[in-house]
Amino acid sequence: MTASDYDSVRPPDPPGGRRRGRGGKPRRAGWGGGDGAREMPMVPDAEFTSYYGRPVVKPAPWGPEIAAYLFLGGVAGGSAVLAAGAQLAGLDELRRNARLAAIGAVSLGAVALVHDLGRPERFLNMLRVFKPTSPMSVGSWILSAFSAGAGVAAAAEADRLTGERLPLGPLRPLLRAVEGPAGLSAGAFGPLLAVYTAVLLSDTATPTWNAAQGELPFVFVSSASLASAGLAMVTTPVAQAGPARTLALLGVAGDLAATQLMTRRMDPVAAEPLHEGRPGTMLRLSEALAVAGGLGTLLGGRRRWVAAASGAALVAASALTRFGVFEAGIASAKDPRYTIEPQKRRLAARRAAGIKDDSVTTAR
Amino acid sequence: MPQLAGPTDPAADARWPDVQARKGFFTDTSICIGCKACEVACKEWNGNPRDGNLELLGSSYDNTGALGASTWRHVAFIEQGRERIEEARASGRALVDLGMPSVGAPGQAGPAAPASGAAPADPAEGAPVEGGQHPDTPEFRWLMASDVCKHCTHAGCLDVCPTGALFRTEFGTVVVQADVCNGCGTCVAGCPFGVVERRTDGTAGPRHDRGKPGRSGHGERKGEQPEVPNLNVAQKCTLCYDRLLDDQVPACAQTCPTTSIKFGDHADMVDQARERVAELHAQGRTEARLYGANDLDGVGGTGSVFLLLDEPEAYGLPPDPRVATADLPRMYQRAGLAAAGMVAAAAIAFLGSRR
Numbered sequence: 001m002t003a004s005d006y007d008s009v010r011p012p013d014p015p016g017g018r019r020r021g022r023g024g025k026p027r028r029a030g031w032g033g034g035d036g037a038r039e040m041p042m043v044p045d046a047e048f049t050s051y052y053g054r055p056v057v058k059p060a061p062w063g064p065e066i067a068a069y070l071f072l073g074g075v076a077g078g079s080a081v082l083a084a085g086a087q088l089a090g091l092d093e094l095r096r097n098a099r100l101a102a103i104g105a106v107s108l109g110a111v112a113l114v115h116d117l118g119r120p121e122r123f124l125n126m127l128r129v130f131k132p133t134s135p136m137s138v139g140s141w142i143l144s145a146f147s148a149g150a151g152v153a154a155a156a157e158a159d160r161l162t163g164e165r166l167p168l169g170p171l172r173p174l175l176r177a178v179e180g181p182a183g184l185s186a187g188a189f190g191p192l193l194a195v196y197t198a199v200l201l202s203d204t205a206t207p208t209w210n211a212a213q214g215e216l217p218f219v220f221v222s223s224a225s226l227a228s229a230g231l232a233m234v235t236t237p238v239a240q241a242g243p244a245r246t247l248a249l250l251g252v253a254g255d256l257a258a259t260q261l262m263t264r265r266m267d268p269v270a271a272e273p274l275h276e277g278r279p280g281t282m283l284r285l286s287e288a289l290a291v292a293g294g295l296g297t298l299l300g301g302r303r304r305w306v307a308a309a310s311g312a313a314l315v316a317a318s319a320l321t322r323f324g325v326f327e328a329g330i331a332s333a334k335d336p337r338y339t340i341e342p343q344k345r346r347l348a349a350r351r352a353a354g355i356k357d358d359s360v361t362t363a364r
Numbered sequence: 365m366p367q368l369a370g371p372t373d374p375a376a377d378a379r380w381p382d383v384q385a386r387k388g389f390f391t392d393t394s395i396c397i398g399c400k401a402c403e404v405a406c407k408e409w410n411g412n413p414r415d416g417n418l419e420l421l422g423s424s425y426d427n428t429g430a431l432g433a434s435t436w437r438h439v440a441f442i443e444q445g446r447e448r449i450e451e452a453r454a455s456g457r458a459l460v461d462l463g464m465p466s467v468g469a470p471g472q473a474g475p476a477a478p479a480s481g482a483a484p485a486d487p488a489e490g491a492p493v494e495g496g497q498h499p500d501t502p503e504f505r506w507l508m509a510s511d512v513c514k515h516c517t518h519a520g521c522l523d524v525c526p527t528g529a530l531f532r533t534e535f536g537t538v539v540v541q542a543d544v545c546n547g548c549g550t551c552v553a554g555c556p557f558g559v560v561e562r563r564t565d566g567t568a569g570p571r572h573d574r575g576k577p578g579r580s581g582h583g584e585r586k587g588e589q590p591e592v593p594n595l596n597v598a599q600k601c602t603l604c605y606d607r608l609l610d611d612q613v614p615a616c617a618q619t620c621p622t623t624s625i626k627f628g629d630h631a632d633m634v635d636q637a638r639e640r641v642a643e644l645h646a647q648g649r650t651e652a653r654l655y656g657a658n659d660l661d662g663v664g665g666t667g668s669v670f671l672l673l674d675e676p677e678a679y680g681l682p683p684d685p686r687v688a689t690a691d692l693p694r695m696y697q698r699a700g701l702a703a704a705g706m707v708a709a710a711a712i713a714f715l716g717s718r719r
Binding site: 049050059086117118131134136190191192199204205210214218221225229245246247343346347356359360361 | 365366368421423426429430440442456459460462520523524525526527528529544545546547548549550552553554555556557558559560561562595596597598638641642645653654655656657658660661662663666672675676677678679680681682683684685688689691692694695696698699701702703704705706707709710711712713714716717
């Protein structure tokens with residue numbers, strides 16, 4: 001066997017022979033071949049339900065910025081809805097605070113979004129096409145349209161707050177004329193901004209996000225409602241925050257119901273990451289905070305400090321929901337089990353139901 | 365709006381004025397020898413940087429790991445003993461028998477298979493088959509398979525790309541334009557096969573030693589590495605679009621010494637795959653099956669067709685891939701309903717608490 005001059009300088013084989021794989025897990029009896037007459041497996045016996053336990057799909061290369069954006073987009077969208085309502089109902093303080101919250105949240109969110117791009121300097125490339133099949137493309141247009149309205153409305157508020165000291169010159173009458181329509185436009189795009197991120201997550205091969213597609217939009221709008229209402233309860237005196245309190249309660253009810261329904265309707269294995277580990281903890285805490293904030297709003301919402309504390313709890317609950325859902329999805333993509341088991345189950349179910357012609361694997 | 369699911373000619377669906385015949389691979393893993401020449405040829409031709417740190421992964425001879433931004437061909441190595449071979453053979457037979465009333469799901473077919481009896485391919489219980497019946501050794505087999513981008517009829521990556529950086533070529537393949545991509549990463553999550561990836565600096569530690577404290581001694585740069593092109597944008601197999609435009613065969617297929625990787629018109633590839641699997645079945649090798657040759661599947665059929673010798677998940681392939689965009693109309697409906705619900709909630713909030 002030795003054919004090389006260098007074989008003489010090779011150290012002697014370790015006892016047990018070379019190439020025995022790592023860890024030295026005892027081999028299963030009955031495989032035979034220990035005498036070297038046949039080829040031996042190098043790696044320990046493994047369950048071949050996956051390829052060395054490696055993931056099948058790749059997780060989105062998204063950092064916590066994207067989770068923050070999910071939250072901030074919700075706060076911005078909900079705040080714009082509140083601002084539009086306050087504008088129509090003549091609640092000046094609520095309108096001002098909600099408008100400022102909307103522009104603040106959407107600005108932070110947009111910065112987070114751009115920062116997470118691989119090539120941030122090319123973020124405008126998203127506005128070179130409009131692609132209905134891409135929720136990210138649709139979302140970037142929603143974000144742009146929303147920001148335009150929210151920006152104008154917030155500029156008018158900023159001008160009033162500073163006692164008309166912004167250097168607007170002849171543009172001031174124009175700003176006054178368009179701030180109403182701009183506020184309503186932001187209010188119209190607000191729900192879309194709050195909900196499109198649910199489609200963005202579900203329209204992927206990431207098992208947990210994809211499996212949640214039916215109910216995730218409802219979870220996200222509820223979470224956006226309670227977060228923006230909570231923020232308004234923090235910033236706005238109780239006399240004007242009545243609609244925010246009602247919206248917060250509706251948001252809490254929707255959030256609890258939609259989350260329950262979502263986890264029950266999902267494939268049980270694909271739902272696991274929502275219950276386990278850090279995402280599970282975050283989502284449980286989120287639920288507790290939502291309930292606490294809701295109860296606080298219901299029982300003590302007319303007392304300023306209770307309202308502020310409840311509002312803060314609701315804002316935190318929404319942030320935890322978004323981070324929890326986000327991280328659960330990333331975790332589900334990293335473990336092949338969450339891809340393979342639900343897929344095998346649905347394939348078997350279709351076959352059992354008599355649909356036998358749509359498998360990717362075929363005998364001919 | 366393009367067709368979101370079901371059989372179609374992808375180039376025509378993308379409204380190319382001069383549609384070429386759809387091109388694709390047929391990767392016959394039954395004759396792959398695991399030489400990795402395809403991996404090398406691909407890297408050379410496409411100028412892809414090294415990824416990973418030249419570590420041994422402890423997975424047979426596979427130290428590449430998986431497809432990724434800089435690995436557009438990946439050779440899988442799987443070592444199996446007799447039990448596994450029998451299970452693979454049984455699950456393959458269950459596929460063949462699909463449609464016959466007595467056969468259950470392939471997962472349950474393993475233990476039940478020997479009872480189904482009369483087929484001459486069945487090895488006698490507990491005794492190894494001596495020669496003749498099967499061309500492979502019953503105690504052991506080594507599966508090798510060169511994986512590649514599937515160039516799906518309905519490509520999840522392409523559908524969700526917000527910039528138009530990913531596009532459908534006139535050959536029906538899917539290609540990233542690196543100078544348009546802004547690295548948003550949506551395509552990475554959109555691919556049901558885990559193929560496309562955002563390129564990092566190509567090495568696992570040397571340049572910046574990102575994270576991983578306590579691994580400082582790990583992975584010194586082995587040799588000078590050239591500048592990494594197309595950093596932080598999505599990268600994947602282009603089916604050698606540049607070579608196709610010059611009527612050349614993709615680098616991997618050109619270099620494959622055993623013709624395990626075949627390249628040609630997609631229709632011919634599917635025909636060849638069907639002939640080959642029938643041939644193997646006739647030899648009693650019922651473990652052979654096709655992957656991606658059915659245009660009724662969840663991605664409308666794949667441009668890269670494979671002949672596998674075990675369940676797809678054994679190779680790291682999804683057993684029932686489905687392009688997420690196929691369900692997008694329903695997702696938009698649900699989102700619209702949810703948004704309407706939010707407006708309704710706000711209306712109740714303001715009308716209900718009118719002073």
